[in-house]
Amino acid sequence: MRPDRPDEPAADHTGGGLVRLRWDISYDGTHFSGWAKQPGRRTVQGVLEETTAQVLRMSEPVRFTVAGRTDAGVHASGQVAHVDLPPVDVERLLYRLHRALPEDVRVLDIRPAPRGCNPRFPPPPR
Numbered sequence: 001m002r003p004d005r006p007d008e009p010a011a012d013h014t015g016g017g018l019v020r021l022r023w024d025i026s027y028d029g030t031h032f033s034g035w036a037k038q039p040g041r042r043t044v045q046g047v048l049e050e051t052t053a054q055v056l057r058m059s060e061p062v063r064f065t066v067a068g069r070t071d072a073g074v075h076a077s078g079q080v081a082h083v084d085l086p087p088v089d090v091e092r093l094l095y096r097l098h099r100a101l102p103e104d105v106r107v108l109d110i111r112p113a114p115r116g117c118n119p120r121f122p123p124p125p126r
Contacts (some may be wrong), residue, residue: 019085020113025079028104035069047105055096081115
């Protein structure tokens with residue numbers, strides 16, 4: 001989705017037909033074993049990846065890259081992550097995620113990521 005044309009999908013910045021989207025996420029970490037996926041544990045990353053794949057009916061796993069991981073019991077009000085997905089209607093995806101995610105996880109915003117965006121690293125100098 002382009003900000004000046006909200007009905008169009010975001011540009012392909014990844015090659016291979018995928019679109020990099022920036023996600024702003026909020027969660028109550030009380031009942032999570034932190035951000036990072038762990039076998040047999042409820043984690044924020046696991047919930048987001050599973051729910052996103054389910055909502056988009058994807059057979060391939062979804063993989064998030066996050067700005068910083070949180071520990072068990074830690075909350076976040078503006079966690080930034082990105083994910084590479086096939087072109088999607090961002091508004092519809094947000095709506096479907098709000099209906100499917102548990103109450104302790106919220107996606108506040110999804111928007112096209114600028115070229116070269118990676119929340120783990122600072123932006124290049126101008």
